[in-house]
Amino acid sequence: MTAGNDDATFSDALEGLHRGDFSRLEPLFDDRSGRSGKPQIVEWHEQGRLRDQPKALAEALTCASFLGRTSIAEYLLKQGLDPSGGAGTGLDALHWASNRGQLEAVRLLIRAKAPLETRSIYGGTAVETAIWSAINEPRRDHLQIIEELLNAGARLDDTEYPTGHPRIDAILERYRSL
DSSP: OOOSOHHHHHHHHHHHHHHTOTTTTGGGGSTTOSTTSSOHHHHHHHTTTTTTOHHHHHHHHHHHHHHTOHHHHHHHHHTTOOTTOOOTTSOOHHHHHHHTTOHHHHHHHHHTTOOSSOOOTTSOOHHHHHHHHHHHSOOTTHHHHHHHHHHTTOOOTTOOSOOSOHHHHHHHHHHHTO
């Protein structure tokens, strides 16, 4: 995203949020991307430009969670956004934070009471998404995310076990016996 014409950038951002182009939109979520030194997405919200864009605003929370921009996610939650965020990509804010290994975003969404048992387009809950990601796209905090979700009350009802990954299976074993 380039900083050119602000209206064109805003329209492009709205389209990107609706499409789930979260990686491409990352510059708008950088801490000092706006003219006032705030993130551009926050500036647009403060200017009222997102007032009539509830779906884009919900996707902005999901995008912030995907990117691990917890200060922006927290700002949006304080504005009254649903902690589920948008699910235009088939995954909501908690699913994406879990998938991408964004531990602090997962913690924030848990504190905000994001639903733990919502199913993604793929049929998995946030903890199942974290388990899949830990196996297939491992990131540093995936194991901790699995633990955080389970500590928050996520259920393992439909989770395939054992997974064949000793560290994941050890976590699941502890929570299955509770």
